[in-house]
Amino acid sequence: MDEHGPVSVVNLSWTIKSDGNVKVLRGSQIDFLDESTDQSLCVQFVFNLSKQQNPDLSKWTFSLDGVVVEPHHSYRVSILNLPEPDDEPERLRMNITIPGCDDTRIQEAQMCLENGSLWDPHINHSVDLNKGLGKFSIDVLFEAAQHSERYQVSIHSKGFNSSKSVSKENKTSLTVTFEFGWGQLPQCKMELLIQPFFVRCKNDCWRPKKDIDLCKYPVNSSLSAAKQQPEGFQVRERRRVLVIYSLDHPLYKNIVLKLTAFLSTKCGTEVFLDLLDSTRLGVLGSIQWLDWHREQIESSKDKILILCSRGVKAKWKAMCGDKRVFLREDARSPMGDMLSPALSLMVPHFIRSASFEKYIVAYFDDVCSEDDVPSPFNITLRYKLMKQFEELFFRILDTEKHEPGIVNHIDGLSEEKYHQCASGRALRDAIEAFHAYQLEHPQWFEEELLESSKTSSEICDDEKSTINLITYREPDSAQVTSHLNT
CATH class of the missing domain: 3.40.50.11530 (Rossmann fold)
Incomplete structure (x- = not known):
C-alpha cells in the first residue's frame, strides 16, 4: 500500500553459496530491467562476510522487499555477488511478468484506476428508423469514467466510418447521436466503439465494442422493404x-x-x-x-x-x-x-x-x-x-x-x-x-x-x-x- 492504495511490488530473497570458492564477500548487486520501457534500476547491498556460514551455521540469506513495479510489465532481474570474480561472473537470472489491471488484487490501485480498470460503460443504444425520409438515427448512451474527461465514439462497418468526440463535463452518463441517410449505409451490421482517454494509457486504452444489426431491428420504417424484419x-x-x-x-x-x-x-x-x-x-x-x-x-x-x-x-x-x-x-x-x-x-x-x-x-x-x-x-x-x-x-x-x-x-x-x-x-x-x-x-x-x-x-x-x-x-x-x- 502507498498513500493512494494498493501497488504492485516485487519481493526477492537469495542465499549465498557456502562452497568455499569466495573467501570474502563485499556485497550483492540486483539489477531490474523493465522490458516494456527499457528503464533500469540497480540496487547494491554492501557488507563484509568472511565466514561461509552465519552464526547459527546456516547459509547467509538476504532479501529486497517492496520494489514497486508496473502492472502488466515484464522485468529481467539478475543478482550478482561482489566483488565480481575475474572469470565469468556467476549471476542469478529470472524473468518476471507482473499481473495486469484485470487482476482483482490490483484493480483498485491508483495506477490501474487511472487506466480505467473499474470502468464499466454499460453501453446502450437506440435506433430511430423513422427519423425522416431516407434517414435514421442512432443514440449511443454510456457511463463516463472517473479518470477520463474525453471520449471518441465511432460507428463503422466495411467502407463506412463516423466518429464524434464528447467531453464528460462533470456528467456521469453521456449520450451521442449519429444521424445517417440510408444511402450512406453499405450493410446492416455495424460496430460501435468507444475510445476513452485515461490519464495513464492516454491514446492506447481499452476500447469497449458493441455490434449493431439494423436488419434485425423490430421497428418498421417507410423503407421497410429495403430493411427486412x-x-x-x-x-x-x-x-x-x-x-x-x-x-x-x-x-x-x-x-x-x-x-x-x-x-x-x-x-x-x-x-x-x-x-x-x-x-x-x-x-x-x-x-x-x-x-x-x-x-x-x-x-x-x-x-x-x-x-x-x-x-x-x-x-x-x-x-x-x-x-x-x-x-x-x-x-x-x-x-x-x-x-x-x-x-x-x-x-x-x-x-x-x-x-x-x-x-x-x-x-x-x-x-x-x-x-x-x-x-x-x-x-x-x-x-x-x-x-x-x-x-x-x-x-x-x-x-x-x-x-x-x-x-x-x-x-x-x-x-x-x-x-x-x-x-x-x-x-x-x-x-x-x-x-x-x-x-x-x-x-x-x-x-x-x-x-x-x-x-x-x-x-x-x-x-x-x-x-x-x-x-x-x-x-x-x-x-x-x-x-x-x-
Whole structure:
C-alpha cells in the first residue's frame, strides 16, 4: 500500500553459496530491467562476510522487499555477488511478468484506476428508423469514467466510418447521436466503439465494442422493404417506457440496465431510466423529473413499467408506517432513493381507472417473487420475467397476443429465445449472476440495509424537503382507494 492504495511490488530473497570458492564477500548487486520501457534500476547491498556460514551455521540469506513495479510489465532481474570474480561472473537470472489491471488484487490501485480498470460503460443504444425520409438515427448512451474527461465514439462497418468526440463535463452518463441517410449505409451490421482517454494509457486504452444489426431491428420504417424484419408479428409504432425500480443491490442494478438495453436494442422501445438521465435529473430534481415523465406518459400511449423486488416491498411498507429503509446502493447513488417518491406520485394515479392501463407491474422470478409486489398492484396482472416477457411487450404495444383464431408472436422474445441476441444474452447472464449470489448469501437483502447514516439521511432529507410522502396505515386495496380519494 502507498498513500493512494494498493501497488504492485516485487519481493526477492537469495542465499549465498557456502562452497568455499569466495573467501570474502563485499556485497550483492540486483539489477531490474523493465522490458516494456527499457528503464533500469540497480540496487547494491554492501557488507563484509568472511565466514561461509552465519552464526547459527546456516547459509547467509538476504532479501529486497517492496520494489514497486508496473502492472502488466515484464522485468529481467539478475543478482550478482561482489566483488565480481575475474572469470565469468556467476549471476542469478529470472524473468518476471507482473499481473495486469484485470487482476482483482490490483484493480483498485491508483495506477490501474487511472487506466480505467473499474470502468464499466454499460453501453446502450437506440435506433430511430423513422427519423425522416431516407434517414435514421442512432443514440449511443454510456457511463463516463472517473479518470477520463474525453471520449471518441465511432460507428463503422466495411467502407463506412463516423466518429464524434464528447467531453464528460462533470456528467456521469453521456449520450451521442449519429444521424445517417440510408444511402450512406453499405450493410446492416455495424460496430460501435468507444475510445476513452485515461490519464495513464492516454491514446492506447481499452476500447469497449458493441455490434449493431439494423436488419434485425423490430421497428418498421417507410423503407421497410429495403430493411427486412424478422418473421412474425410486425411492430408498427415505437413506444416509450419509464422504468421504476429499487436499487436493491449492484447485481440487481445490472439486471435493470441490461433489461433497458434489451428493450432498446431488441424491442425498439425508447426507455427512460434515471441512471441514464443524470444530467436532466440534476437540473430538474427527482420529483420534477418523475412528474414530468408521468405527465408525458399520461397524455400518450406510452407506459410506466414497475419492477417489483425486495426493496420495492420494503419501501412501500415503510410508507405505510413501518421502519424506514436505507439501502447501500441508494446511499452510493447521487440520485438517492428514487423509488419512494415514485410510489408517492404514481400510486394515486395507478388506482384511478382512467390511468390503470398506463402501468405495467413485473418482477424477475429468478431473483424476486410475487410476494415482493406491493398490495395496491395486486389488482392488476403481474408479469414474470423473462417467462412472460413477450406478453409484457404486447401490453407495451397495446396489442393482444391472443386474437380470434390467431396467436401473435414476436420472434426472439420468448423465454427460450430472448438470450439468442447479444443484449438478451447479457440480460440472462446478469439474472443468473444475481441468482447465484442470492444462493450463496441468503441474507443478502439484510446485508444491504444501512442504519440511518449521514449519507443516507442526507439523501432522505433532501427528498422530504420536496415531497410529503403519503402514509397508508392498512395497505389493502379497498382502504388504499378510500384513503387516496379522501
